[in-house]
Amino acid sequence: MSKITLQDLSHSYLQSQNKDEDWAIRNVNIDWQDGGAYALLGPSGCGKTTLLNIISGLINPTKGKILFNDEDITQKNPVERNIAQIFQFPVIYDTMTVFENLAFPLRNRQIPEDEINNKVNEIAEMLELTSTLNNRASGLTADGKQKISLGRGLARSDVNVIMFDEPLTVIDPHLKWILRSKLKELHQKIKRTMIYVTHDQTEALTFADQVVVMHDGQIVQTGTPVELFKKPKHTFVGHFIGSPGMNILSCQINNGSVAINGTKIETSNSNIGTSNFSKIELGIRPEFISFDRKGLPVKILNVSNTGKNKIIETESDGGKIKLIIKAGEKVPEGSAFLTFKKDYTYVYGDDWIVEK
Amino acid sequence: MNKTVNQKAWFFVIPVFVLVAFNAIIPLMTVVNYAFQETFGNNQFMWEGTRWFKQILVSERFHAALGRQVLFTLIILVIQIPLGIFIALNMPKEGIGVPICLVLMSMPLLIPWNVVGAMWNIFALPDIGFLGHSLNAIGFDYNFTQQSGDAWFTTILMDVWHWTSLVVLLSYAGLRSIQPAYYQAAEIDGATRWAVFRHIELPKMKKVLTIAILLRFMDSFMIYTEPFVLTGGGPGNATAFLSIDLVKMALGQFDLGPAAAMSLIYFFIVLTVCWVFYNLMMRNESKS
Numbered sequence: 001m002s003k004i005t006l007q008d009l010s011h012s013y014l015q016s017q018n019k020d021e022d023w024a025i026r027n028v029n030i031d032w033q034d035g036g037a038y039a040l041l042g043p044s045g046c047g048k049t050t051l052l053n054i055i056s057g058l059i060n061p062t063k064g065k066i067l068f069n070d071e072d073i074t075q076k077n078p079v080e081r082n083i084a085q086i087f088q089f090p091v092i093y094d095t096m097t098v099f100e101n102l103a104f105p106l107r108n109r110q111i112p113e114d115e116i117n118n119k120v121n122e123i124a125e126m127l128e129l130t131s132t133l134n135n136r137a138s139g140l141t142a143d144g145k146q147k148i149s150l151g152r153g154l155a156r157s158d159v160n161v162i163m164f165d166e167p168l169t170v171i172d173p174h175l176k177w178i179l180r181s182k183l184k185e186l187h188q189k190i191k192r193t194m195i196y197v198t199h200d201q202t203e204a205l206t207f208a209d210q211v212v213v214m215h216d217g218q219i220v221q222t223g224t225p226v227e228l229f230k231k232p233k234h235t236f237v238g239h240f241i242g243s244p245g246m247n248i249l250s251c252q253i254n255n256g257s258v259a260i261n262g263t264k265i266e267t268s269n270s271n272i273g274t275s276n277f278s279k280i281e282l283g284i285r286p287e288f289i290s291f292d293r294k295g296l297p298v299k300i301l302n303v304s305n306t307g308k309n310k311i312i313e314t315e316s317d318g319g320k321i322k323l324i325i326k327a328g329e330k331v332p333e334g335s336a337f338l339t340f341k342k343d344y345t346y347v348y349g350d351d352w353i354v355e356k
Numbered sequence: 357m358n359k360t361v362n363q364k365a366w367f368f369v370i371p372v373f374v375l376v377a378f379n380a381i382i383p384l385m386t387v388v389n390y391a392f393q394e395t396f397g398n399n400q401f402m403w404e405g406t407r408w409f410k411q412i413l414v415s416e417r418f419h420a421a422l423g424r425q426v427l428f429t430l431i432i433l434v435i436q437i438p439l440g441i442f443i444a445l446n447m448p449k450e451g452i453g454v455p456i457c458l459v460l461m462s463m464p465l466l467i468p469w470n471v472v473g474a475m476w477n478i479f480a481l482p483d484i485g486f487l488g489h490s491l492n493a494i495g496f497d498y499n500f501t502q503q504s505g506d507a508w509f510t511t512i513l514m515d516v517w518h519w520t521s522l523v524v525l526l527s528y529a530g531l532r533s534i535q536p537a538y539y540q541a542a543e544i545d546g547a548t549r550w551a552v553f554r555h556i557e558l559p560k561m562k563k564v565l566t567i568a569i570l571l572r573f574m575d576s577f578m579i580y581t582e583p584f585v586l587t588g589g590g591p592g593n594a595t596a597f598l599s600i601d602l603v604k605m606a607l608g609q610f611d612l613g614p615a616a617a618m619s620l621i622y623f624f625i626v627l628t629v630c631w632v633f634y635n636l637m638m639r640n641e642s643k644s
Contacts, residue, residue, distance in 0.1 A: 053540075058540050058543065077543070078543050079543070083544065085541070087540065087541060088537065089537055091535075091538050093555040094555075094560075095554075095555055104545055104547070104551075104555075105545040108545055108546035108548070109546055
């Protein structure tokens with residue numbers, strides 16, 4: 001039960017680091033509030049697992065500090081940190097029964113046997129494992145095994161944080177739903193800090209109150225799912241979250257106003273400082289674009305129907321633009337004009353949002 | 357779907373059948389032939405029924421050889437399996453040390469068996485051999501050609517040197533196949549080193565260890581070349597294991613009938629032990 005703070009955390013798997021790419025994690029600063037449900041979202045290889053292993057103490061960071069309740073625990077081992085971690089593949093002890101598996105972390109900590117009994121039964125009840133308690137754990141299905149891994153984390157009542165490293169990878173799709181809602185339910189019941197690592201945006205957005213998006217070893221944005229959708233602070237967030245992702249268009253700045261090849265575009269943030277960037281781009285989500293009589297001229301390339309909506313792919317001078325309209329709406333033939341909702345149109349300088 | 361009947365496929369089995377016939381069935385049947393008959397040469401045979409078998413089964417000489425053989429195999433397994441696992445656990449897991457250790461470990465396995473015997477014979481000679489001379493120099497009365505205890509010691513040491521590597525390599529392969537997450541989870545669960553070995557490493561090594569024990573049992577139970585070159589079964593009959601005794605009977609005394617019966621009994625013992633052992637292991641496997 002504690003607040004977890006990461007301070008100026010960097011980690012590299014190499015002996016010497018000369019360029020940004022040598023770092024698996026770069027300058028991570030973040031506070032995980034006690035009792036929060038967090039998702040750590042990012043593509044494979046962005047450093048999510050490294051960050052998780054640093055928090056749990058399996059990896060010692062090259063630079064920076066980890067604080068639990070403002071106490072520096074960077075040098076402490078996983079046992080002293082008192083955390084729980086659930087891995088991608090279910091880790092169970094083959095030779096033990098389900099009961100012994102759940103009791104294992106408690107027995108290692110010399111907890112009295114009757115207390116272990118109560119605790120294990122309580123956890124088994126919560127995870128619906130009671131009927132299999134005396135079976136050999138190796139005989140269970142993948143989701144049953146993953147429940148055991150989870151149960152071993154929950155068995156200790158005082159863990160500081162429970163971390164999940166893509167825990168549903170090997171679970172059947174229809175069971176994923178059940179387990180995911182189970183997790184959510186558990187979080188509400190036990191109010192323990194949970195960090196859930198995934199590359200699947202649906203998983204992240206349904207599980208977490210706060211989503212932390214990682215890209216190339218950096219945290220690019222932290223926020224609620226709605227914030228990430230409405231105002232991505234980095235082009236990667238715009239691109240990665242949403243389906244289809246944000247349109248990122250090349251644009252020009254003239255006298256403080258934004259234009260795509262001469263067509264002026266109204267944005268919510270274009271005022272100052274934009275000239276210092278080597279790359280200027282404009283971001284707009286497909287949901288906030290509509291056809292109009294005037295605006296940005298485009299050629300219609302392709303229309304695909306998703307049932308409720310139509311996704312239309314068009315080509316403009318700034319690059320390809322996708323937009324979503326209702327299935328009933330008419331799609332113009334050949335060429336058309338687009339207008340963007342001003343409040344959701346942003347200017348990005350070197351991939352980061354330009355703040356007013 | 358109707359399957360078409362085409363018996364021509366049997367022709368594909370012929371090469372295998374011929375090979376197996378020549379290297380297994382025909383030699384084995386020759387032995388069977390001798391085991392139930394008496395011959396005085398000239399291809400003349402007389403039916404003896406189970407006489408040779410009865411004779412072998414009650415013979416003190418056979419009991420003694422079998423006793424020596426079982427003792428030898430037990431000692432070999434008791435030393436080599438734990439030692440092999442221990443070495444495998446302590447081998448480096450990454451870096452330049454891995455290939456170096458693997459090559460060093462493989463070397464004894466690549467040496468022909470009679471060379472191993474000859475090497476150890478010279479190595480252990482009490483007057484000029486490094487091992488024999490050194491042992492005597494530091495005060496041990498060591499002479500493997502005269503004292504049966506020393507002969508056993510040398511034979512076992514030689515076999516440990518020659519074959520522990522096999523257990524090491526198999527165990528190492530088993531250990532390497534364990535996902536790092538298992539170790540990480542154990543670390544988080546606060547498991548001791550012993551618990552990690554007992555509950556993660558040993559169960560994950562079970563399959564390769566089954567193979568290792570089976571191979572080491574078969575090879576050590578049928579050992580011939582190395583002790584033949586090293587001690588020749590001596591001093592006296594001290595290291596005359598089953599196969600050495602068998603060859604003495606067949607080629608030394610030319611008692612082909614009893615020797616054939618003995619080889620069948622010998623073969624039957626190896627087969628039975630392997631079958632029982634394998635089934636025990638596999639039954640455990642399907643239960644879990």
